[in-house]
Amino acid sequence: MKITDSAKKQILKNAQYLLILVDVGGCKGFVYEFSYANSLNNFFLLNDYVITDEYSLPFLLNSELDFIMEIGYENFIVNNQLLKSCGCGSSFFK
Secondary structure: OEEOHHHHHHHHHHOOEEEEEEEEEOOOEEEEEEEEEOOOOOOEEOOOOEEEOOOOHHHHOOOEEEEEEEOOEEEEEEEOOOOEEOOOOOOEEO
């Protein structure tokens, strides 16, 4: 997983790692869940800043993590050309 400078800055402002998990949900079947972590526990290290579990790993390969800040909205975004997202961009499917 590649990571943009803005995503890296946001992670380091809050913790040592960003934990990204994929869960069933949303209008297209899957959603990303983001939380901060300060230890690896039993997670996989994707790069120096992002960790995940075994289930989520295939959904995150060949992707890029970005962080966007707009008026009234800020969030991490996973860009993956191999997955299709819904119209609102909050869920995805294979």
